[in-house]
Amino acid sequence: MNSTKTGSVVVIGGGISGMLSALDLANSGFYVYLVEKGPSIGGVMAQLDKTFPTNDCAM
Amino acid sequence: MPLKYVINPDVCLKLQKDKCGTCADVCPANAIDYTQTEETITLNAGSIVFSPGFKPFDPSRFDNYQYANYPNVVTSMEFERLLSASGPTHGHVMTMPKLPMKPKKKADKALAEKRKDPKKIAWFQCVGSRDMNKCDNAYCSSVCCMYAVKEAIIAKEHDPELEPYIFFMDMRTPGKEFEKYYQNAKEKHGINFVRARVHSVTEDRDTHDLNIRYADEMGQIVDDSFDMVVLSVGLEIPQETRDMAEKLGIDITDHGFCKTDSFEPVTSSRDGVYVSGVFNNPKDIPESVLDASAAASAAGDFLADVRGTMTKAEEKIEETNVIGDPPKIGVFVCDCGSNIAGVVDCPSLTEYAKELPYVEFATETLYACAQDTQDKMVETIKEKGLNRIVVAACTPKTHEPLFQESMVNAGLNKYLFEMTNIRNHNSWVHKNNPEIATEKAKDLVRMAVAKAALAQPLAEEKINVNDTVMVVGGGLAGLTAAKSLATQGYDTHIVEKKDVLGGEALKLYKTAQGEDVGEKMAALVADIEANEKITVHTNTTLEGVEGFVGNFKSKLVSGGNETELEHGVAVLATGAKCSEPTEYCFGDDDRIIKTLDLDKMLKEQDAKLDSVKTAVFIQCVGSREPNRPYCSRVCCTHSIDNAIELKKRNPETDVFILYRDIRTYGERELLYKEARELGVIFIRYEVDRKPEVKVEKDAVKITLIDHVLNQPVEIEADLLTLAAAIEPRKDERLANFFKVPLNDEGFFVEKHAKLGPAEFATDGVFVAGSGHYPKPVNEAATQGRAAASRALTLLAKKDSLFTSGTIATVDQEKCSQCGVCVSICPYNAPGFAADGRFAGTAEINPVLCKGCGLCVASCRSGALHLRGFDTNQIFSQIFALGEVV
Amino acid sequence: MDTCIQKIREIAGDLLEKGEVERVIGFAEGSIPMATSPVAISTKEDAQKLCFSSTCGLNLANYASKEKGKKIAVVAKGCDSRNLVTHIVENQIDRDNLYIIGVPCPGMxxxxxxxxxxxxxxxxxxxxxxxxxxxxxxxxxxxxxxxxLRHNCSLCTHKNPVLFDVLVGEEVEEQQLDNAYPDVDAIEALTADGRWKHFEELTQNCIRCYACRNACPLCYCPTCFVDESGPQWVGKGQDKTDVDTFHFLRAFHCAGRCTDCGACVEACPMGINVRDFTRKLNKDAQDMFGWEAGLTIDKRPPLDAYSPDDPNDFIK
Structure with a gap:
């Protein structure tokens, strides 16, 4: 066992990819720090109206 | 997300000049703190997931499109906001959207008077992508073709009279269900597609309409006029991300994207740093989501030894038994700041609630969801001995879990909670009728109280999870998933019907990045075989599956021997195969081969290749046709890669690629560029004027109409490679075993096209690889890892996986055994009791039941009930509504 | 007809004698002319009681499902056989325990x-x-x-049993109809008010005796919704709303399952044409799903199945 390792992960970026990465890590037993430069998470996807090819609402 | 305001310190009067301070005065929650300053926090972490995203390309510097000067030239991102109901125009598409909605400047006011609903809009593709002339972005941004089609369709839905035009170079719709979307846009929605690069835009000074000029496919100059032009801007990595990459010490490409290995597609050049999203090459949402999970899997592998060392176990609070106690209901009315209280008379609503039957306590709160209110709620429950809680606030969809958590903290079963929405369904929609809104709020609270009085504590059954994993399919995706799962400590079984591991990848020569697939696969297979957590079952088929999440029993058959494997989750990675072409004289002559045959020749350094003087590739052989309406995604890059290989072997070889659209998305575009530079000749053909192939003694003769000259061209080739379509295995039996769906073409249908791309709607079953959709090496590996990550999150919950309490139950006395529930349930939850007093009657498997209520509504005998939404509760609400108080 | 009766008696006697079935359900002459009654016989001698004529209008499938777990034989006309099919599909009878003596039906x-x-x-x-x-x-x-002929028999297109173990008599010719639902068309052609009035008048004499329900082979629930008291779906009295609710709900419970056997109308002491309700739903099942009830044991009625891509045009 590598005693220098820490069971936590820093996720940089709170867009759709960063958020989901953070969730998967937190749900599989790691402590996660999600770091986002802006005032809110959500990234570009939260600004979209609909998504292709299903035309689902992006929110 | 969250929808909260922040202060921009650069323009805040209070911070700049210590004046104003209005926001602190008016904020009812006292949330304004001017004293906050930047602070540096040092985090100690085992690894990093770097997911910095992208910046939409800024077209201001393009003088030919005049984005910076013309009010009707907008970017696709701006147009997206224009379409959005939460955007500045509430979804009303109008011209000059860049002006303020209510302009104050005189010049702006004059302009705004000319605003209109656009009737003709043009989208220009590849703005800031595939362009070395005006910017340095040689790559393809991968998403613009699809988002432009989407914006055109949605805009046309907003206004059926709109004429949308999309000006493009190649239409790149190589994703799952994308090609159909594109075809529907043309055929059903009337979107016009024009293959042209528009040279420039000029403006009518008076109307501000836009005039454009372009050369059509026949080389004719066309002038046209539009109300609006949307620039489909590409995805770009900003300088600050490059700087940060440098700080992190990870390698990036010339365009700023992260350098990764195709077989470890989310691992950066530095140990412990993983990447996901557009920074890891331009990609759309589902691919970003796959990257996200893949990066989690990779980071998890790296930290496997220390998993669970930093997380804390939840404290368990003893549940109070309320059965038999008369209801004592507490009602919490939320003001939601002014969201509700600005319309509804909350004090009188609270007084009204106090008078309702069984209500012991009612109070008004500024924000029911605030942490201090939650603490208060817990305190009040304990102090007043409340045993049912009603919250009149916003939507349970977002907030119910929060309130239920407080219930649990106060020792109450979380199903003794009822929420009613007096905001979205009331104060928001009846803004102009406060009195009616208050009356409606009273009705809603009365109904919720009536229902809550009948609420019963519901039990959630614990699901025992067997933490063994079965991976079906020993190809790249399956092996990648298995390796991650085993690394993180789970026993993993790989079931492969062939005698060797590796799958279709073994037939490939090189990846798009030039890695030797054979070597890499051999290393991966060696890793798998050396891993003691992995059991490999080759020459084995799956002959039956029983059970459900956490408790599957699969029948494996190998050489007539049958074994049973008990496992908790399954990854279906059964892949796809190359189709057999039925055209272009395939099979008539050994100079006509498939892409994989050429790979084989290249792998084996076949001497025959040395004598090839003219090589031709035909693309879309069996793809994008009526019987296979999808794009096979990998063929363009693959053929171009092989064409380059041939050119490099012998620059004298003439190489032609006959194509419909070249779909080298992302940085694959650089290969397309390289091929052209090496002299590979690309000739486009139309699907209704396909090339004709004739086998002659000396050569294979290929005739087609050249798209530039509009003249027939004849090529005498000594090697013709057909880019045959990738075909799903269409394994209906396997799909049935796990109750997972196949689409019309036979590919697996994932849980959610955007947010659940590596899992099925069936709990505990995951998908990876080309069985989901054709994909190249790096994407198969990504999905393999993503499937592993999704499975890991489930396995990590081993001891805390519970069913929902709101599930169906059977009153077996009343059951007529007709079996409607068994037939109608989409989740296979009802079955017939095998023995006991009620043998033959229906029973519900609580693990499989999703509480949708379909069986309850379908039961003629009234034998089925939905816990938490039982008939008496629904009736009580209806009667409460009808009550005149 | 006489040879047909003869054959029914022979087969029934034979089955009972050999012990292949415990009971044979058929028709027996009633005490007054034109009145036949259902009978269950269990000895070879009693087989002589069995009869068949154009007055055997009741649906014997209704009695078959009450003998769960026993080996029985049933005399079945076209419509009875279709209801036996429905019973098999809905787990009310085990096909292995059932011997169907099919009778090509001359119409009742x-x-x-x-x-x-x-x-x-x-x-x-x-x-x-x-x-x-x-x-x-x-x-x-x-x-x-x-x-x-009874109205349903005059429009019948399945006179011959669709499922049987033995057939007594030659198959009769099935009629081809240009329009199987002229009566439903006529009601559909009325205005909304006209239709409401039609159904108001139709049920005004109903005495809530439930004879229609009791005669119907589809109504086998242990507790019918009208008898349920917690929750009480329908009031027990003669309130018009409750009377109508009973008829509407019963009709909907029969949707996609009713074979238009006419047992309900045959049983009604007040002469109410209850089939006006069920036939509209039969027509809808035909138009929307191409479905006629009770023709196959391999498929469940359309409303018993769910698929995520079911047409849902009605949600707008």
């Missing part, structure tokens, strides 16, 4: 119509092919059977 007569024609108490009823010889104390008439 409308007793009310004949009674009205004769005017007095009927004292005699005989059949000679298509001629009905009916007598009262002071009259005797020869009637053409085709003019006195």
């Amino acid at each position: 007569v409308d007793k009310f119509k004949i009674a009205a024609e004769m005017g007095g108490e009927i004292t005699g009823f005989e059949e000679a092919g298509d001629t009905l010889i009916v007598s009262t104390v002071d009259d005797k008439k020869e009637l053409n059977k085709q003019d006195y």
